[in-house]
Amino acid sequence: MTGNHDVRVARAFHDATTHTPASIRTSGHTLEWDIKPFPFKVYTDLPTISLPRDVDLAEVDTLRALDPAARTEGQPLTLGRLAALLYLTAGVTRKKTYPGGGEVLFRAAASTGALYQTEVYVAAGNVQDLPPGLYHFCPGDFTLRRLRDGDVRHAFAEAAAEPDLARRAATIVLSALFWRNTWKYQGRGWRHLYWDSGTMLANLTAAAHGLGLTPRLLTGFVDADVNRLLGLDAEHEAALELVEVGPMGSPAPARGTIDEIRHDVMPLSSAEVDYPELREMQSASSLATPADVSAWRKAVPPGRRRSPSGSMSLPAAIGDAGRGLGDTIQHRGSSRRFTHAPLTVIELATMLWWSTRAVAADVPSGLVDVFLVVNAVDGVPSGAYRYWRDEHALELIRAGELRRESAYLCLEQPLGGDAAAVLYFMAPLDALLAAYGNRGYRLVNLEAGLIGGRAYLTAYAQRFGATGLTFYDRDVVKFFAPASAGLDAIFVTALGRGARPSW
């Protein structure tokens, strides 16, 4: 077996990068501040194109932007709408200065360690006021830089085995620079590439839906071809996902051979540490040809089970939070402390429902199961539960006060115990690897990040808080046993009141 089919690679990577109390206490890894990577990718030989700043920030209600069934009228993709989309996905939303002068520019979507390794590119074909071409978005100065002249949509359509990409107005591509995350998180940082691009995709798909741009996510593509089109150095960075946006037009013509590009970029730092296991995981989950992509998309995931009888039906989610998406995103920030004040059952039900609705994509959603610890929700007894998204119901696994256990599971972080509710994402990893190969491991981390990102949005829309958290992998699975049999822990998001981030 080779390549994507040899799923021993993903299983071994997952097992080797689990956190345990012993691994945390003996890691010995220290942060070398002198070589902390610069948080922006800067193409030094290309002129900047300023994006308009006075734009419509998707003032559609946040929950409607998350509702796949909400009809939004199709809109042309103007430069203003593209600017709004990029800002709400990856823009700088606040600045914090630390004693000693250090400064962090926080962004629209949450990102592990505020390291922001995810970069954004746009293959534009039919964007009003922007010539066709391939562009890189720099959130630091809110500009685009043109990497390729002319319409390259046909080449992206071929690389993604999706003819629609040649007809949609533009394709947004997310990529990641490994070192920007591994500087702190070492090899486990590979998982963060997908969690963090997931939180960005939560914003991107909601904003594009709210702006009438009908987004569709593509997780299957020929990795080497997309990396080459973007001019990425595949030893250090990689394309992660594509999102087609905007109206359909006539198909972009084929352009024949597309040249290599290698524009100069500012170095990230003066020295860099290589994590070969991360590169191996990325390459072993790659697809080699458009035919492989088409075949991979047809994989059938394990069937969804039904909630057991006796599960507790949740009240219907509200459909309108009274807070526009742009306002929600501009006020989003990870909670640094939760009070023990409870959420209402409607708030919990609304968060769970809208976080788990499917986004339009080339693969099915629902690959990840949502478990939770309820610490303080009026009308829901404290305990451990499983959320059944199709039935919108909670199955009780264990009743009782579990704040201490939940804090422990979240790498002994108090946030996991103080939160009103903590979501634990788990997935039948071996069954999904059997269906999707190593790339199935990308899918579960991505879906968990995407639901986590949508949980942030539903929380801030309802004016409570959220934060992503990391966790002790095997202890999470043991904690939810026997309901967690055959599952692996993938990601955690905590929700609760209080303690806004200080900005």
Ligand SMILES: Cc1cc2nc3c(=O)[nH]c(=O)nc-3n(C[C@H](O)[C@H](O)[C@H](O)COP(=O)(O)O)c2cc1C
């Ligand atoms: C996938 C993910 C995992 C995270 N893990 C933790 C964590 O373990 N502990 C923590 O305090 N914050 C965690 N965070 C929050 C980040 O530190 C935060 O998103 C980042 O500092 C940017 O700040 P902001 O979300 O307030 O904009 C996580 C965020 C994400 C998206």
